[in-house]
Amino acid sequence: MAAPEVTHLPNLPNDVEGLRQSIRDAVVRVVGEDPRQATERDWMEALAFAIRERMVERRLLTRRQFADEDVKRVYYLSMEYLIGRMLEANLRNMGILEPARQAMADLGVNLDTILDLEDDAALGNGGLGRLAACILESLATQGYPGYGYGIRYEFGMFRQEFEPYHQVEHPDNWLRYGNPWEFPRSDRKYPIHFYGHVVEHHHPRGETRYTWENGEEVLAMAYDYPTAGYGRRNVNNLRLWAAKATRDFDLRYFNEGDYIRAVADKAESETISMVLYPNDATAIGKELRLKQEYFFVSASLQDILDRHLALGYNLDALPDKVAIQLNDTHPAIAVAELMRLLVDCHELSWDRAWDLARRTFAYTNHTLMPEALETWPVELMERVLPRHMGIIYQINHDFLEQVRHRYPGDNDRLARLSIIDEQNGRRVRMAHLAVVGSHRVNGVAALHTQLLQETLFEDFYNLWPERFVNVTNGVTPRLWMIQANPALTELLGQRIGNDWQYDLDRLRALEPYAHDADLQKAFLDVKRANKVRLANLVRERTGVELNPDVMFDVQIKRIHEYKRQLLKLLHVVDLYRRIRAGEDVAPRVVLFGGKAAPGYARAKGIIQVINEVADIVNHDPAVGDRLKCVFFPNYEVSSASIIIPAADVSEQISTAGFEASGTGNMKLALNGALTIGTLDGANIEIRDAVGEESIFIFGMTADEVVEHRRNGPNPEAILAQQPNLAAAVEMIESGFFTCDDPGTHGDLGRYLRHEDPFFVIADYAAYTEACERADTLYADRTAWAEAAILNVARMGYFSIDRTVRDYANQIWDIIPEPVAPSRTNGAA
Numbered sequence: 078m079a080a081p082e083v084t085h086l087p088n089l090p091n092d093v094e095g096l097r098q099s100i101r102d103a104v105v106r107v108v109g110e111d112p113r114q115a116t117e118r119d120w121m122e123a124l125a126f127a128i129r130e131r132m133v134e135r136r137l138l139t140r141r142q143f144a145d146e147d148v149k150r151v152y153y154l155s156m157e158y159l160i161g162r163m164l165e166a167n168l169r170n171m172g173i174l175e176p177a178r179q180a181m182a183d184l185g186v187n188l189d190t191i192l193d194l195e196d197d198a199a200l201g202n203g204g205l206g207r208l209a210a211c212i213l214e215s216l217a218t219q220g221y222p223g224y225g226y227g228i229r230y231e232f233g234m235f236r237q238e239f240e241p242y243h244q245v246e247h248p249d250n251w252l253r254y255g256n257p258w259e260f261p262r263s264d265r266k267y268p269i270h271f272y273g274h275v276v277e278h279h280h281p282r283g284e285t286r287y288t289w290e291n292g293e294e295v296l297a298m299a300y301d302y303p304t305a306g307y308g309r310r311n312v313n314n315l316r317l318w319a320a321k322a323t324r325d326f327d328l329r330y331f332n333e334g335d336y337i338r339a340v341a342d343k344a345e346s347e348t349i350s351m352v353l354y355p356n357d358a359t360a361i362g363k364e365l366r367l368k369q370e371y372f373f374v375s376a377s378l379q380d381i382l383d384r385h386l387a388l389g390y391n392l393d394a395l396p397d398k399v400a401i402q403l404n405d406t407h408p409a410i411a412v413a414e415l416m417r418l419l420v421d422c423h424e425l426s427w428d429r430a431w432d433l434a435r436r437t438f439a440y441t442n443h444t445l446m447p448e449a450l451e452t453w454p455v456e457l458m459e460r461v462l463p464r465h466m467g468i469i470y471q472i473n474h475d476f477l478e479q480v481r482h483r484y485p486g487d488n489d490r491l492a493r494l495s496i497i498d499e500q501n502g503r504r505v506r507m508a509h510l511a512v513v514g515s516h517r518v519n520g521v522a523a524l525h526t527q528l529l530q531e532t533l534f535e536d537f538y539n540l541w542p543e544r545f546v547n548v549t550n551g552v553t554p555r556l557w558m559i560q561a562n563p564a565l566t567e568l569l570g571q572r573i574g575n576d577w578q579y580d581l582d583r584l585r586a587l588e589p590y591a592h593d594a595d596l597q598k599a600f601l602d603v604k605r606a607n608k609v610r611l612a613n614l615v616r617e618r619t620g621v622e623l624n625p626d627v628m629f630d631v632q633i634k635r636i637h638e639y640k641r642q643l644l645k646l647l648h649v650v651d652l653y654r655r656i657r658a659g660e661d662v663a664p665r666v667v668l669f670g671g672k673a674a675p676g677y678a679r680a681k682g683i684i685q686v687i688n689e690v691a692d693i694v695n696h697d698p699a700v701g702d703r704l705k706c707v708f709f710p711n712y713e714v715s716s717a718s719i720i721i722p723a724a725d726v727s728e729q730i731s732t733a734g735f736e737a738s739g740t741g742n743m744k745l746a747l748n749g750a751l752t753i754g755t756l757d758g759a760n761i762e763i764r765d766a767v768g769e770e771s772i773f774i775f776g777m778t779a780d781e782v783v784e785h786r787r788n789g790p791n792p793e794a795i796l797a798q799q800p801n802l803a804a805a806v807e808m809i810e811s812g813f814f815t816c817d818d819p820g821t822h823g824d825l826g827r828y829l830r831h832e833d834p835f836f837v838i839a840d841y842a843a844y845t846e847a848c849e850r851a852d853t854l855y856a857d858r859t860a861w862a863e864a865a866i867l868n869v870a871r872m873g874y875f876s877i878d879r880t881v882r883d884y885a886n887q888i889w890d891i892i893p894e895p896v897a898p899s900r901t902n903g904a905a
């Protein structure tokens with residue numbers, strides 16, 4: 078038993094005076110600057126340190142309580158965490174935003190200026206990564222014992238610039254000033270192996286044993302990011318791994334006297350955690366990517382098992398104390414790695430290990446897009462992870478035995494279900510490994526889960542229907558309402574109190590006031606103020622002037638053919654042509670935002686043509702305020718929180734059947750934008766929640782899309798019947814908007830006329846008709862305000878807190894463990 082003064086945790090004061098003291102001390106003691114000379118960045122750093130020491134205190138309290146209460150923990154394994162800025166979120170969730178604002182003011186520093194200095198932590202591409210960040214925040218907020226594991230990329234999502242029309246990628250050196258939020262844990266390092274070969278050890282009695290020998294080794298070092306819950310004392314942890322060379326990296330070269338080569342190799346081995354692959358919903362077939370996946374999975378599983386054993390549990394209790402969620406197939410190698418650790422390192426029997434692994438893992442699928450499905454050539458897997466390849470063969474063998482037993486003689490089914498795809502040059506299907514190795518598989522919206530069961534995983538669903546569940550996505554109201562939209566938060570507080578911040582269903586209390594004229598006016602005033610805020614940012618970033626009294630029509634998301642930015646662009650061109658022809662059209666500002674994967678030529682072409690059209694439209698004196706088109710550069714979490722509260726209309730216009738869920742759709746609707754959308758992903762559930770009056774649904778359903786494709790689409794025939802659409806396509810392909818690269822718009826014309834893989838042409842008439850319905854409603858300010866207020870009031874279901882409870886109850890079997898104020902550390 079350690080002495081009480083050793084076990085005591087400090088208990089730092091959270092009042093203005095205490096914070097001011099901590100911040101001023103930190104300038105000297107941590108930053109190393111004279112407070113008289115400290116820059117704004119120095120003060121930012123000092124403030125961050127004052128917060129982080131308070132966070133880690135609560136982190137340790139939380140950890141003690143979890144250990145005392147023998148809780149079951151969930152570990153979320155994700156290649157991506159799209160966190161954004163941390164300073165304001167940490168201040169708010171720690172409950173010290175206002176005292177800190179005052180403390181900073183006392184020190185002569187404006188907090189808002191400081192908040193704007195922080196770079197986004199952009200360790201993710203899009204929805205999948207942002208969902209992971211929302212889930213961690215909610216786990217802490219609801220008091221669940223939940224931890225994130227991922228990679229500490231040296232370079233996150235690239236910074237997007239337009240030069241002047243096409244996208245240019247710049248490295249995101251987000252750690253250049255260091256990072257006050259992370260705790261480097263040099264004592265927490267695990268060896269990770271690659272390459273080498275497997276040696277079999279036959280035992281006369283008992284199972285054959287395997288050792289993995291002569292590979293290369295790199296260390297995974299932990300960096301901890303405490304994650305505070307809102308309105309609670311719980312602080313959880315996000316652990317990100319960075320690659321470090323082992324101490325005696327490459328003895329061979331040293332022995333040969335090639336010191337320089339050995340040091341260069343050290344640098345090479347540390348490239349594993351260097352950069353996030355900037356691809357969204359597209360598999361990357363690179364060896365380095367496989368190494369990244371295995372690197373963070375192996376480190377995380379070693380860490381999880383270490384903790385489990387250190388807490389005094391035995392391995393048989395693993396599924397009772399540990400749930401592991403695989404965020405898409407990126408960490409699916411975990412199934413084989415856990416088997417290796419249990420069988421080869423902890424010497425469990427194969428069957429016992431398999432039972433434990435399956436009851437521990439669950440897998441979330443985020444897309445049906447075939448190009449996103451990860452498969453690895455057997456040859457590559459054999460070379461990089463030889464032991465895992467052997468384990469996968471064994472898993473597959475046992476699994477196919479089961480299938481054979483169930484469906485004797487059905488060889489086609491066997492081939493379809495096999496973890497090894499034998500058709501395409503022998504590849505490991507990571508989704509199959511994930512399904513076979515999990516006790517639950519979930520889609521991320523009702524339609525998506527249904528389509529998973531009917532298409533991608535049909536055979537698995539027939540085999541194990543009980544394994545499949547739906548968990549519709551959600552968003553955190555702390556970031557996407559309280560932080561992003563302080564004006565609406567304030568208004569809600571005045572009208573219905575603040576309970577909705579913890580229980581978003583309580584927004585429903587707003588419903589009875591939807592036609593209250595005072596509320597409508599206040600609501601429209603808030604929206605207008607948010608539009609002015611966005612217009613200022615747009616002016617600063619692009620030089621374009623926006624009129625805040627015009628409808629703001631927003632499409633913000635990754636650039637993908639299936640998301641159909643081209644459908645919106647055709648509408649812009651159509652409106653522009655009609656304005657020039659003297660037609661009276663409803664005015665609108667169209668704002669796009671989003672990045673294209675650097676290797677996705679079609680997506681980059683879409684960005685370029687939007688920028689070119691925007692340039693012509695915005696400078697045409699005949700147009701004025703009736704139409705503006707902006708491509709907001711470098712769309713990221715911090716700019717999303719300015720754009721979303723300012724949107725009147727939310728574009729969710731993917732080809733039905735292709736968007737797994739969407740979460741931007743939820744953020745926008747929650748902030749009072751009305752959705753123009755297809756019956757795709759979570760749009761369907763949003764319609765069911767908000768009611769037909771508050772959403773503009775259009776276009777083919779998922780079934781109709783399948784039918785349409787089967788019938789052999791004929792875009793030319795449709796164009797022949799729709800003069801406005803045909804004129805828009807002609808205007809583009811004629812080169813009217815060509816600023817840069819002649820020829821590119823001709824190619825786009827051919828693409829629309831002859832390929833149109835996502836049926837932009839077929840859905841165009843229905844789309845513009847939906848836009849006109851929106852225009853009509855928008856013109857009636859009272860009716861619009863009522864619909865928008867009802868929209869907000871009915872979005873409670875899409876809180877990430879509901880999502881996380883669904884995971885906790887249907888998949889993880891964990892319960893909240895709110896941290897109680899303790900006697901020795903009892904201050905609020």
Ligand code: GPK
Binds near residue numbers: 202359449738
């Ligand atoms: C899906 F497959 C992928 C991917 O690689 N990245 C990604 O962001 C998205 N997604 C879906 O496209 C969205 O519909 C969904 O809301 C989001 O994941 C979160 O589930």
